[in-house]
Amino acid sequence: xxxxEAGDFSTSYPEDSQTFPxxxxxxxxxxxxxxxxxxxxxxxxxYWVNSIFLPFLIYAxxxxxxxxxxxxxxxxxxxxxxxxxxxxxxxxxxMTSFPEVSMLIHVLIAGLITxxxxxxxxxxxxxxxxxxxxxxxxxxQFFLVWLFNRVPWFYNYSAxxxxxxxxxxxxxxxxxxxxxxxxxxxxxxxxxxxxxxVIARNLTRGAFGRKWxxxxxxxxAAEIIGVxxxxxxxxxxxxxxxxxxxxxxxxxxxxxxxxEVGEAxxxxxxxxxxxxxxxxxxxxxxxxxxxxxxxxxxxxxxxxVGVDWLGWPTDIVAHLQLVIVGALIVIFLIAEPHGLAQLxxxxxxxxxxxxxPH
Amino acid sequence: xxxxxDGYMTADGRQIGPVVMEMxxxxxxxxxxxxxxxxxxxxxxxxxxxxxGPNGAxxxxxxxxxxxxxxxxxxxxxxxxxxxxxxxPYQVAQQGIARTFQNIALFEGMSVLDNVMTGRLTHMKTGMxxxxxxxxxxxxxxxxxxxxxxxxxxxxxxxxxxxTPVARLPYGLKKRVELARALAAEPSxxxxxxxxxxxxxxxxxxxxxxxxSMNDEFGTTIALIEHDMGVVMDxxxxxxxxxxxxxxxxxxxxxxxNNQAVIDAYLGVAHDE
Numbered sequence: 001x002x003x004x005e006a007g008d009f010s011t012s013y014p015e016d017s018q019t020f021p022x023x024x025x026x027x028x029x030x031x032x033x034x035x036x037x038x039x040x041x042x043x044x045x046x047y048w049v050n051s052i053f054l055p056f057l058i059y060a061x062x063x064x065x066x067x068x069x070x071x072x073x074x075x076x077x078x079x080x081x082x083x084x085x086x087x088x089x090x091x092x093x094x095m096t097s098f099p100e101v102s103m104l105i106h107v108l109i110a111g112l113i114t115x116x117x118x119x120x121x122x123x124x125x126x127x128x129x130x131x132x133x134x135x136x137x138x139x140x141q142f143f144l145v146w147l148f149n150r151v152p153w154f155y156n157y158s159a160x161x162x163x164x165x166x167x168x169x170x171x172x173x174x175x176x177x178x179x180x181x182x183x184x185x186x187x188x189x190x191x192x193x194x195x196x197x198v199i200a201r202n203l204t205r206g207a208f209g210r211k212w213x214x215x216x217x218x219x220x221a222a223e224i225i226g227v228x229x230x231x232x233x234x235x236x237x238x239x240x241x242x243x244x245x246x247x248x249x250x251x252x253x254x255x256x257x258x259x260e261v262g263e264a265x266x267x268x269x270x271x272x273x274x275x276x277x278x279x280x281x282x283x284x285x286x287x288x289x290x291x292x293x294x295x296x297x298x299x300x301x302x303x304x305v306g307v308d309w310l311g312w313p314t315d316i317v318a319h320l321q322l323v324i325v326g327a328l329i330v331i332f333l334i335a336e337p338h339g340l341a342q343l344x345x346x347x348x349x350x351x352x353x354x355x356x357p358h
Numbered sequence: 359x360x361x362x363x364d365g366y367m368t369a370d371g372r373q374i375g376p377v378v379m380e381m382x383x384x385x386x387x388x389x390x391x392x393x394x395x396x397x398x399x400x401x402x403x404x405x406x407x408x409x410x411g412p413n414g415a416x417x418x419x420x421x422x423x424x425x426x427x428x429x430x431x432x433x434x435x436x437x438x439x440x441x442x443x444x445x446x447p448y449q450v451a452q453q454g455i456a457r458t459f460q461n462i463a464l465f466e467g468m469s470v471l472d473n474v475m476t477g478r479l480t481h482m483k484t485g486m487x488x489x490x491x492x493x494x495x496x497x498x499x500x501x502x503x504x505x506x507x508x509x510x511x512x513x514x515x516x517x518x519x520x521x522t523p524v525a526r527l528p529y530g531l532k533k534r535v536e537l538a539r540a541l542a543a544e545p546s547x548x549x550x551x552x553x554x555x556x557x558x559x560x561x562x563x564x565x566x567x568x569x570x571s572m573n574d575e576f577g578t579t580i581a582l583i584e585h586d587m588g589v590v591m592d593x594x595x596x597x598x599x600x601x602x603x604x605x606x607x608x609x610x611x612x613x614x615x616n617n618q619a620v621i622d623a624y625l626g627v628a629h630d631e
Contacts, residue, residue, distance in 0.1 A: 013504040014497055202492035206500055207482040210468070214476050217465035224425060224463070225543065226451030226480035235486065283467070 019201055036190060041183040049182040054255045056296045057189040058247050063276045063288035064200045065243030070274070071282035072204055073236035074216030075125050079137035081269035082144035083241050085261050086114045087248030089154050092163045095176075095253065096156055103168045103175050107192065107249045114245020115238040117144075122237030126230055141270055148261040164258035176253045185254050192250060196243050201285050203239060212236050213283070244273075275325060279332050281341025290340040298324070365402065368595060375403030377439075378579055379424065379547055384433035386419055386603075393419040394430065395603040401547065406573055407581045408590045411600035412624050417583045418460065420600070421549050424581070425457050426450035438546075452480050456545035458536045460552045460583075466525040470535050473524055474511060477542030478503040510542045513575075514568060530561045534568070541572060548572075550582040554589060562589060569593060587625065591615065599624060 010016035091110035167177030214222035280291020306317035599607035
C-alpha cells in the first residue's frame, strides 16, 4: 500500500547495485537530505543543536566506524573511546600548531592519524579472536587514556591537564570556540556525517565490504577464495579508526570545546558506541544512525517526561535511563540481534504486502 | 596413450591438455601418523580427475595439500610446471585454484549473489580510494565482475535465489551456491571435496550434469573426491585410488575397476549367485 516496488525494474547492474534500488526509498532519502541541509539549519537554536543534533551526528560517525569493524568485519573492539581520544588530541595538537589552517583539514588529518593508531592496535587481531581480541582492544583503551593523561606534550603542558579548543574557522566561519553559531557547527558536522556515510556505504557494497563480511562469516573460507586475512582485518581497523578519529575530533573541538580525557573518552564511551550499534543493528549503515539517534534522544525524552512532566527527581530519571538501556541491550541481543535496522527491514517486508498479505 | 606430454583426445572428443598440477612424492605427517605416504600423481588440463578411497585414506588431506592448508613434510608440488614454494591458502587461490568443502563453507550472513561475488575477489583490484568514490573505476569493475557472476548464476540455475540470504537455503542449494562461488573465480583448477555428499539421486544427477557441462563449456580442470562409485566412474577421465595414505591405483575408470588391489581395498566383489 505505502511501500511499492512493483513496476520498479532495474535494467542494468549498476542500477541494481545502487544504495537505494527502490524508487520510493530513493525519494525518501533525497527528502531527508533536503530537510537536513536546507530546513534544519534555519530553524534550530543552541538548545537543539547541543542537546540533540551535534551529539547525534558525531555519535553517528563513531557508530559507522565501529560498525565497519564489528558489524562488517566481525572484530570486536572495546577501544572506541581511546581511538576517539586519539582523534581529539591529534586535532588539538594540529589546531594549536597550525592556527591558520582550515578546521576541515585538521579533522581529516586527525582521522588519518587515528587510522594509523588503529592499524597498530589491530595487529593482534591476526592471532586472537572474539573475547580475547576484545580484551586486547580494552588494553588499547586504557593505555591511550593513560598516555594522554601522563604525557604533558599532548595537552601542551596546560596546568589543568585539560585540552580546550581555540577558535578556528572553515571558509572564514567559526566552528569551534565559544562564539559559534548553531547552524555553522551543525552544518560542519553534517558534512562529515554525509561524506562518512557515503564512503562507508561505497566500501561496504563493493569488494572491500565483501572481504570484510567473508572474514566475519568464516575466516577459513575467506582465505580459500583468496582473501588475505591480514590486509582485510587491518583495512577494516584503518577505515573504522579513521571515522572514529573524525568523530573524536568533532566531539572535542565542536561539541564539548574542552575535554578531560578520562572523563570524555573513558571506557563508558566505548560501551556507549558499542550499545548504539547493537541496538541499531550490526552490519548496517542505517543501523548506525538509528542506534545513535536512539541513545541520544532517549535521555532527552526521559528528562522531558520524567522531570518536566511527572516531576520526578533528576537522579531517579538518570538511573532509570541506565536501567532502560541495559534492559534494551539484553532484549535486543536475545530477540533481535540485528537491531533496529532488522526491525525496519521486517516492517518494510510487511508493508509491501499490506493490507493483502496473500 | 596417457604419457603423451602435450595431451590427447578422449573417446568423447574432448581435448586433454598437458599436466597442470603435479604432486611428486608427497608425504604428510600429523605427529606420528602418516596421513599421506609418498604419493605422486598429476592432473592434466581439461580433465576430470577423481580421488577415491575408503574413509581415512587421506583424500581430503591430499586436497588440503593442493590448496595450501597443509604443508607436506616431504615432496614437491609443481603447478604449471613450476615448483610451488610454501604458500598460504589465499596465495594458492590467487594462483587460480578454487575449491569447495565437504562441509559447506559459505558466508551465511550474505546473499547468494554476494557469496558468488566473493569468488570474484581475486579478480578485483581497485584500491580503497576509488572504492570510496564508487563512481568510475570501482563501479565499472563491479559491473564487469557482476556480469561474470551472473553468467555462473545462470549456468547453475540459481537465478531465483540470487538475493536470498544463504542461511535460509536448503542443503542441496547451498552445495550449488558453493560450487558457484568456486566457479566464479574462473579457476584453472577446481577442487571439489565430496560435491554429492548427502544428496538424493535427483540432486546427484543435477550436480553431475553441472560438473560435466562446466568441464565441457568452460574447459575447467576438475579434481574431485567422491564416494558414489557410479558417479565417479561415469564422470572422471582418470582416477587415483588411495588407501591408508598410500596410492594403490591410478588410471582410467576401467583400469581401476579391474585392479585387484583396488577391488580388495575398496570396491569389493559382486557375489555371483
